[in-house]
Amino acid sequence: MKDHAAPAEVRDWPDEIFQVLCDAGVTQVAYVPDAGHARLIELCHANDAMRCVALTTEEEGVALLAGAWLGGARGVLLMQSSGVGNCINMLSVVQECRFPLLCIVTMRGEWGEFNPWQVPMGQSTTRALENAGVIVKPVDTASDIATTLVAASELAFNAFRAVAVSISQRIVGSKVWK
Amino acid sequence: MSASPNTSTSLDRREVVSQLLAGRGDALLITGLGSTTWDAAAVGDEDGNFYVWGGMGGAAMIGLGLAIARPERRVLVITGDGEMLMGLGAFATVAVQHPRNLSLVVIDNELYGETGMQYTHTHFGVDLAGVAAAAGFESARTVYTQSDLDTLCASLYEAPGPLFADVKVSPVRHETVLPPRDGTYLKHRFRRALLGDAEHGTLAGRKS
Numbered sequence: 001m002k003d004h005a006a007p008a009e010v011r012d013w014p015d016e017i018f019q020v021l022c023d024a025g026v027t028q029v030a031y032v033p034d035a036g037h038a039r040l041i042e043l044c045h046a047n048d049a050m051r052c053v054a055l056t057t058e059e060e061g062v063a064l065l066a067g068a069w070l071g072g073a074r075g076v077l078l079m080q081s082s083g084v085g086n087c088i089n090m091l092s093v094v095q096e097c098r099f100p101l102l103c104i105v106t107m108r109g110e111w112g113e114f115n116p117w118q119v120p121m122g123q124s125t126t127r128a129l130e131n132a133g134v135i136v137k138p139v140d141t142a143s144d145i146a147t148t149l150v151a152a153s154e155l156a157f158n159a160f161r162a163v164a165v166s167i168s169q170r171i172v173g174s175k176v177w178k
Numbered sequence: 179m180s181a182s183p184n185t186s187t188s189l190d191r192r193e194v195v196s197q198l199l200a201g202r203g204d205a206l207l208i209t210g211l212g213s214t215t216w217d218a219a220a221v222g223d224e225d226g227n228f229y230v231w232g233g234m235g236g237a238a239m240i241g242l243g244l245a246i247a248r249p250e251r252r253v254l255v256i257t258g259d260g261e262m263l264m265g266l267g268a269f270a271t272v273a274v275q276h277p278r279n280l281s282l283v284v285i286d287n288e289l290y291g292e293t294g295m296q297y298t299h300t301h302f303g304v305d306l307a308g309v310a311a312a313a314g315f316e317s318a319r320t321v322y323t324q325s326d327l328d329t330l331c332a333s334l335y336e337a338p339g340p341l342f343a344d345v346k347v348s349p350v351r352h353e354t355v356l357p358p359r360d361g362t363y364l365k366h367r368f369r370r371a372l373l374g375d376a377e378h379g380t381l382a383g384r385k386s
Contacts, residue, residue, distance in 0.1 A: 027247075028243060028246060028247070034319050051246050053246070053271065053273075053275055054244070054271070054274065055267075055271055056267030056268075056270055056271055057267055059235070059236065059265075059268060060239045060265070060271055061239075061266055062233075062234075062236070062244070062302070063233060063235075063236030063237075063238045063239035063240045063265075064240070064242055065243055066236075066240050066243060067208070067239065067240035067241060067244035067245075067246075067247070068243035068244070068246065068247045069242025069243075069365075069369075069370065070228060070240070070243070070247070070365065070369060070372070071245075071246075071247025071248040072247060072248070072369065072372065072373045073243075073244065073246070073247035075243070076324060081183055089233065089234070090233045090235075090236050092232050092233060093230065093232055093233035093236060093361070096361035096362075097361035097362055097364065097365045098362050098365070099365065105265060105288075121210035129274040166319075
């Protein structure tokens with residue numbers, strides 16, 4: 001859906017995310033699959049230093065990474081914006097204990113969406129995260145992703161905060177319905 | 179909904195948890211919100227205990243993240259049937275990851291103890307050990323008797339995981355024994371005990 005016309009910059013951002021995660025010492029990668037994260041998930045699976053944990057629901061990942069931090073490990077949670085709603089109560093654990101949490105959220109229902117059912121959660125994703133105590137760093141252009149993620153990972157792991165980088169649907173690309 | 183409370187077992191939850199923890203050695207413990215936290219506190223508060231006072235449904239997954247992070251240490255999760263039912267998907271996620279060092283024990287009184295003793299699904303036949311087995315746990319059993327419990331305790335910290343046991347207990351309520359409840363305190367205490375000051379950057383003030 002994106003390869004045929006995408007400039008190099010657009011193709012490379014998942015690789016840039018992967019490099020930032022490696023540099024940040026991330027060893028647990030929790031995810032519910034999303035088309036926007038497909039390339040990144042492949043890269044993580046291929047890396048022996050990373051344990052990839054596929055989830056049945058996103059809140060599992062919030063709990064998983066709390067346990068990881070208890071054990072001295074750093075993780076990242078990859079999800080689509082629709083999964084943010086599944087996380088809300090588990091984020092209270094993160095806020096109460098001040099666990100570091102780094103999330104990368106690919107947006108739906110936000111830019112050029114075809115499926116109206118994606119719009120309600122997509123439109124409330126940022127406010128839902130902020131209400132749950134998560135700092136949200138939106139990214140609208142691919143060239144800003146790596147820089148933003150570095151800053152977010154420092155905020156998470158050095159300042160012990162919950163941080164989500166939300167990647168606009170403008171970057172990920174709208175799903176093509178044929 | 180006229181079925182009577184669990185009468186298939188005479189096991190007492192406090193005695194069960196005490197026996198489960200008697201042989202723990204240096205095993206790390208995660209407890210779920212509610213009664214299993216009071217049970218563990220009644221046995222004795224320890225730095226290697228992390229009590230999850232909220233986040234219902236998350237205890238098993240916190241245990242999984244910890245078990246993956248510390249493969250050299252045994253991790254024991256003790257939680258309730260209501261807490262486990264809220265995170266049923268964790269059976270599948272844990273089984274797929276297949277941590278050899280994780281044991282998951284549900285103290286199953288078939289009731290939501292903290293909210294007025296309403297029945298949980300296990301009272302009506304939902305078989306958590308069956309779920310664990312079907313998901314692919316290395317071993318899964320239901321414990322009804324003292325003999326079953328003795329057998330479980332003999333392998334709880336040694337048998338390859340992921341190990342699951344659903345321990346049926348009587349619906350008796352005990353005195354609420356409260357461990358520390360400040361989340362940041364529990365987190366720091368646990369990490370300091372496990373990792374020491376050098377690795378525990380929040381205490382050491384290390385710049386990274």
